[in-house]
Amino acid sequence: MDVFELTRALINIESVTPNEAAVGAYLYDVLAGLGPTHIEYMDVEPGRRNVFARFGDAPVVTLSTHMDTVPPFFEAREDDEFLWGRGACDTKGIIASMVFAAKALLAAGETNFGLLFVVGEERNSAGALHAAQQPRGSRFLINGEPTSNRLALGSKGALRYEIVATGKLAHSAYPELGESAILKLLDALERIRLVPLPNDDVLGPSTLNIGTIAGGRAPNVIADEARAEVFIRLVCDSGPTHVAIEAAARPSAEAVPVLEIPALHLGSLPGFKTTVVAYTTDIPAFGDAWGRAFLLGPGTIHVAHTLEERVPKKELLEAVELYAALVRQLKN
16 A cells, blocks of 8 residues: 555545544554554544554654544545545645655654544644643644644634624514614625734735625514624734624624634755644643644645645655654654
8 A cells, every 4th residue: 555545545534523434443443554663542532542652662753633524524536746535635645744754864864753543633722632631742743734744833722702792672673662673784894804813924814704704584574683704814813803803893792702813834854845834723622631733635625625635746755754754853
């Protein structure tokens, strides 16, 4: 089996969150075939397990990424340039490149590194949060996400709000007898859209997306409730943004914080091309428990989560070499 065959095999195992059990069992067998010093399942919750393999006495460096994907599932196909399918770049191809990097390192006599594949990144980082409570001595973590094989200098954070408005029911023929929650929500969202957001010299500008809007009961009824979900990509401390968004929502609505992931500045190393990414990763969930974090992987995030998801074959091969080089450099 080569890196392309392993990528195809992984893509064809459906692992939409939270259905990671089958791909985890397959990877356990693949890793066992490498002859690790130690291999284990790390139980996260019923039916969901991380997979960890250690080569040598202690993992100075750990290569890690997630096993779950977003829906919808679709199987692998390929052409001369790309492997296609759900998870091709996010992150089945990354897993395959990490596995073959481990094989290359072992063939060269390298030890004292690990492989950690986790559940739940696409929803709530459950696997990484669990692993952070069970460190295995690693001093460096190489996290895999699509960066076009460039070492990411940083990643934007995330701040998600639910904007909630309440009103008073009335017959739509007599709107003066009610209060439209939808109109209140629209006013709040317009104010929120005009909030100036921070900019960072490395990570660039914060961005805001109004992702969902829902409310009302019928077209001939004045709405008594309405809500929207707003997602902000953070680039610095979230404090001023919290204050500004919550103030903009008032008085016609309330901004309820739902999720926050901090923006990160990450390390660089000599000899590696660099980039900056706007998405979030498992790295904040790991904290420092598995060591200083680096971020790199084949493929582009621009096609992840789409029906055109694919990964360049040449980048899979390049990633094998880059992951092995990262491990060597960090160990020494």
